[in-house]
Amino acid sequence: MALLEVSKLGVRFARHDGGPVDAVQDVSFALESGRTLGIVGESGSGKSQTVMALLGLIAPNGTVTGEASYRGENLLHMRTRELNRIRGERIAMIFQDPMTSLNPFLTIERQMTETLQLHRQMSRRAARMRAIEALESVRIPDAARRIGMYPHEFSGGMRQRVMIAMALLCEPDILIADEPTTALDVTVQAQIIELLRELNRERGTAIILITHDMGVVAGLCDDVMVMYAGRTVEQASARALFAAPRHPYTVGLLNALPRLTDASDAPLRTIPGNPPLPGMAGAGCAFAPRCAYALDLCRRERPILKEFEGGVRACHKPASEIAGLRVEVQA
């Protein structure tokens, strides 16, 4: 049995002007213990709402459908009290902007020991020792002194380290990282990704990484799920997906990414148009208006997810015709 098993997850938001909006529809995935899953998509694709739904963090006007079981317990039907036993302790989360997810009025010590006192009933002193250890494990220099500082006294990269240390305090089975490096410089990003990789390898923490950066996914994830307009369009092992993407959107995303290995003066390959606004996708495939390979069928009927060579894809076009598009990565 997988550590976390999500099936047919949906998130729908009610609006006071107009009908409801489906932010996430029919999303299924499984996360085995010690594995890393990347969820990739552009803004508005539903990748963040998917994991927020798992932790009961959906806005009050949202409803969640489907199932999500963590070690056999359905997270979606839990009372807040039961959920509080799991989130923060067994499943921890770090966010994109470490400044806005830390409380600016409290010292790092106060924010870190809170988790331990709550979940582990530790004394303040023991919690402090444990917190300092955690800060040291994410390589914050001079942790014993810096634990007394406020969030604004740390740089962006250091704040993200604090967030990671905080998430690891209770040694969770699953760490969900929502765009953890988007606000950081490449040099700091490389350090944070290396840190996450070590955590995964040394402690066996399973990681769900949400990102729009295919490069970051390549560095960290075993499996990848690509989302577009609230739905999964392709899911496969990272190795297979990067070597031979089977959905036109995945191909487009990989092609649109500028690379250091690119020949100098070729224009970037783009995906024309814009992603649909949430709730505005029609009856057909949501990607069809931007897809170079769209058939008439694609505009009428939404393709369902079908198994394909160890992964799944949702596309009417035969994969063999799409494989021809794959990007040539120079050695």
Place this chain on the structure above:
Amino acid sequence: MTISTSAPLRSDDTLLSVDDLTVHFSVPHGGRRALPWSPKATVRAVERVSFDVRRGETVGLVGESGCGKSTLARALIGLAPVTSGSIRWRGAQTVQGARRDVAQLRRDVQMIFQDPLASLDPRMTIEQIVAEPLRTHRSGIGRADLRARVLAMLERVGLNAYHLQRYPHEFSGGQCQRVGIARALIAEPQLVICDEPVSALDVSIQAQIVNLLRDLQRELSLSLLFVAHDLAVVKAISHRVLVMYLGRVMEFGAKQAVYGEPQHPYTRALLAAVPTPDPAIERTREPVLLRGELPSPLDPPSGCVFRTRCPQAVDACAGEVPEAVVRAQPASRVACIRVGVS
């Protein structure tokens, strides 16, 4: 202790030439306990930077956040105070220039900002936003003519007449950035300073905007100063690249040289940190070269500012500030005493 970048190139093609530009800010000393009347300390945001931009070329400006790249870009058009040094626009001094020269400069040099929505006035229609530079710089233009030119410009950046009467909040990030580009280009500038123009956009939209800027540049023989922290994006659009660290120039040269044979240890470390979308490469990559983060620009290291994080630093690096000069082939200017020493 100088970092003058050899003899500046002054061919007829040089539009903008910057010599020893320095921007310092004065802040209350004492960090978290500082009060407005505390003694002042100096933030050395930009320190003796020299470079030039030629007609029709794109100069990419890269570096980590806090390296002074945005301050430099803003100082060029008078949005940040210049402490010393000179900025020449087509040969004429601009810093202490007359008002008329400043107006000329502001018409010839336009800017595109990072946050596409925040840089558009929410109470103006797209037509008003795009027309504003023309009203300011080309007063006396007729109403019908104005609208025709706005429309032509919008169509050029991929929008249309339907968008004229809309407001910024009705647009996506990519569309707002197109409006920002239209606004920058309508007064027919010669140089456009792009401050992180694509970093707030999604990948698929980012590629569209980069291509649009490239096409416009060729068509209008524009010069671009493209400020960004994404090295792959800068590579896709630039002819020459300027690498900054803690307010100083580390390396400046042709794109092929800077990317193909980077000489400064900082340039090499930056390039090595860029993730590649290929698990086979990523999983076997060398451990991170660059440890730690930028030192404070309040108290930069002595000598070479990069030495505290440099894998190749030696004792001599703490001594003098290395000048950004041509040290070896290929002919990039490099500020490192270890380059070219065998």
